[in-house]
Amino acid sequence: MNCVIKTDIMGVLPIYKPKGMTSHDVVNIIRKLYGMRKVGHTGTLDPNAEGLLLLCLGRATKFIQYMEKTDKTYLAEIIFGKETDTEDLTGQVVVEKQCLFSTDQYQKLLKSFIGQYDQKPPIYSALKLNGRKYYDYAREGKVLDIQSRSVSIYMIQSIDESQLPERASFLVQCSRGTYIRSLCRDMGRRINSAACMGMLMRKKIGNIKIEDSFYLETLNEMSMQDRIDCLLKIEDVLGNYQCVSSNERGDHFILNGCFLYQWNAKEDFEQFKNLQILKIYDSGGHFLGIGQFQRVCPDAYVKPLKLLT
Numbered sequence: 001m002n003c004v005i006k007t008d009i010m011g012v013l014p015i016y017k018p019k020g021m022t023s024h025d026v027v028n029i030i031r032k033l034y035g036m037r038k039v040g041h042t043g044t045l046d047p048n049a050e051g052l053l054l055l056c057l058g059r060a061t062k063f064i065q066y067m068e069k070t071d072k073t074y075l076a077e078i079i080f081g082k083e084t085d086t087e088d089l090t091g092q093v094v095v096e097k098q099c100l101f102s103t104d105q106y107q108k109l110l111k112s113f114i115g116q117y118d119q120k121p122p123i124y125s126a127l128k129l130n131g132r133k134y135y136d137y138a139r140e141g142k143v144l145d146i147q148s149r150s151v152s153i154y155m156i157q158s159i160d161e162s163q164l165p166e167r168a169s170f171l172v173q174c175s176r177g178t179y180i181r182s183l184c185r186d187m188g189r190r191i192n193s194a195a196c197m198g199m200l201m202r203k204k205i206g207n208i209k210i211e212d213s214f215y216l217e218t219l220n221e222m223s224m225q226d227r228i229d230c231l232l233k234i235e236d237v238l239g240n241y242q243c244v245s246s247n248e249r250g251d252h253f254i255l256n257g258c259f260l261y262q263w264n265a266k267e268d269f270e271q272f273k274n275l276q277i278l279k280i281y282d283s284g285g286h287f288l289g290i291g292q293f294q295r296v297c298p299d300a301y302v303k304p305l306k307l308l309t
Contacts (some may be wrong), residue, residue, distance in 0.1 A: 001059060004113075004151075007127040008058070009034055009036055009057050009058050009228060009231070009234060010057060010058035010059045010196055010230060010231075010234070010308075011056075011057055011058070011060055011228075011231025011234065012042075012054055012055065012056055012057070012060055012067075012232040012233075012234060012236075012237045013054070013056075013057060013214070013231055013232070014052060014053075014054055014055075014208055014212045014213040014214065014232065015030070015052075015053045015054075015055055015150055015174075015213055015214060015216065015228060015291050016051065016052065016053075016213040016214065016215050016216075016228075017045050017049075017050055017051060017052075018050055018216075019047070019048055019050045020047060020048070021047060021060040021116050022042045022047050023041045023053060024041075026053060026055070027039050027040065027041055027055065028214055030057070030219075032217060032230075033219055033220065033227060034057060034224075034227060035057065035058060035224075037056050038057065038058055038059075038189050038194075039055055039056070039061070040055070040056050040061045041053055041054065041064075042054040042056060042064050042067040042068050042205070043054075043068055043072070043176075043205070044053075044126055045202060046088075046159070046174060046200070047202065048088065048089075048200070049200040049202065050091055050200070050201050050202075051074075051075075051201040051203060051210055052202045052203065052204065052205055052208065053202070053210070053213075054095040054215050054237065055232065056066060056234075060234050061309055062289075062306045062308070063289075063290060063306060063309070065237065066077065066207075066238060066241070066290055066306075067206070067237055067238065068176060069176050070205055070206035070240060071173055071174065071175060071176070071177065071206065072173070072174060072176070072178075072204065072205050072206075073171065073172065073173045073202070073204035073302070074154075074168065074171070074180050074199075074200060074202050074203060074204070075159065075171055075176075075196030075199075075201040075203055075238035076170060076172060076173070076180045076183075076196065076197060076198075076199065076200050076201075077167060077168070077169045077199040077200070078167060078168055078169070078170065078184045078187060078188075078195050078196075078197060078198065078201075078216045079166070079167050079184075079195060079196050079197070079238045079272075080164075080165055080166060080167060080168075080188060080193060080194070080195045081096060081097060081098065081099045081165075081166065081193065081194060081195070081236040082095065082097075082194050082195075082196060082214065083095040083096075083188060083189075083194040083195065084196045085123075086124040086178075086196075086201075087124070087139075087181035087182055087184065087185045087194055087196055087197060088170055088181050088184075088198070089196060089198055090198050090291065091124070091196070095194040096161035096194060097192075097193045097194045097250040098193070099164055099165050099166075099188070099191070099193040099194070099302075100194070101164075101165055101191060102111065103161050103164060104138070105285050106158065106165075106168060107158060108192060109187055109190060110156045110157070110170060110187075110292050111152045111156070112190065113156055113183065113186075113187070114153050114154075114155070114156060114298075115152065115153060116150050116151070116152050116153075117150070117151065117153070117180065117186075118148040118149065118150055118151075118183065119148060119149065119151045119179065119182050119183070119186065120146050120148045120149075121134070121146060121149070121177075121182060122134075122181055122182055122185075123135070123137065123138040123144055123146060124138050125179065127247070129144060133222070134146070140234070142262065144162075146228050149177065150179070151174060151175050151177055151188055152174060152175035152253045153172060153173075153174050153175075153178070154173045154174065154175070154184075155158065155171070155172065156170055156171070156172045156173075157170060157171050157172075157176060158170050163260065164189055164264070165266055166281070167198060168201070169198065171203070173236050174213055178189070178199055180197055180270075181196070181197045181200075183197075184196055184197040185197075185301045189208060190192055197265055202247055202262050203253050203266060204294065205220070206237065206240055207236075207237075207239045208232070208237060212232075214230055222250065225283045227246070233267070233287070235275055235279055235287040235309075238279055238290070240277055241277055241278060241279045241290070242272070242276065242279070243267070243272075243278065243279045243280075243281060244260065244265055244266075244267050244272070244278045244279070244280055244281070244294065245265065245266040245267060245280075245281040245282065245285070246260055246264055246265055246266070246280070246281070246282050247265060247282065247283050248263060248283045249263075249264055250263075250264025250283070251283050254280060254288060254302075254304065255282070255288070255307075255309065257304050257307060258304075258306075259300050259301040259302065259303055259304075260280070260291070260301060260302040261299070261300075262300060262301075266283070269300045272293040273293065274293065274294065274295045275292060275293065275294065276292065276293045277290060277291075277292055278290070278291050278292070278293055278302060280302065280304065280307075288304075288307055288308060288309075289304060289306045289307035289308050289309075290304075290306045290307075291303055291304045291305055291307070292305055
């Protein structure tokens with residue numbers, strides 16, 4: 001497909017990624033549909049997973065690292081009785097154990113994971129060691145000493161228990177970096193059995209819901225203007241961050257990348273915590289970028305980190 005390269009398109013596109021397609025496959029399709037090269041996603045979905053995928057277009061790619069930090073919500077299926085090397089149904093079975101427990105025990109199992117816990121990521125993942133992805137080592141049969149890291153489970157609730165003890169489904173809201181495959185693995189181990197993940201659907205990223213997403217087929221049938229109208233504003237996707245605005249006197253300074261001090265801002269700096277990430281707006285309410293509040297006695301200021309300009 002021959003496309004005219006667009007340079008003025010900017011925003012965040014919520015896409016419904018289907019099963020069988022990689023996140024990078026989706027990025028390539030959107031590059032062609034919008035006629036632009038600068039497109040990136042805010043968090044990988046495995047090929048066998050489906051659901052909400054946020055793509056940043058144009059200058060919105062500057063803010064991917066801040067969008068990736070948002071909480072995510074998934075609908076997942078857990079398969080009891082076997083653990084695989086990939087921690088989902090695509091892998092080779094490495095452990096098989098009979099799994100017998102009641103519905104009440106399953107409910108207690110889910111609740112036991114609420115809060116922080118140390119999770120060891122799967123070796124079949126896109127995490128990197130010495131510049132290479134974990135799954136590259138796994139495919140070569142190499143064993144890695146993978147360190148556990150703290151993740152947070154904010155909410156987890158049962159959705160379907162009708163096929164217990166073989167399988168069940170649950171809804172989970174978790175922090176960035178949580179692997180649902182590994183969560184299923186750990187559930188099996190916690191009851192001295194084995195488990196892996198079946199189906200996975202991402203339902204929500206921050207305040208963006210799966211109902212807000214567009215199918216690739218639908219976008220393909222749209223005019224270019226309609227596709228552009230589908231884009232969300234960067235600041236709306238960064239909804240979890242508190243805001244700070246320059247006053248008219250401060251507009252010049254912040255637009256040139258200078259620090260924003262109290263006398264050049266509308267908000268009271270006493271409400272901000274040291275090192276807090278903030279969304280920056282000018283005096284007219286236009287989004288400018290991301291900054292960090294810093295308190296270095298006797299001074300306090302907002303340091304621009306990423307600006308649209």
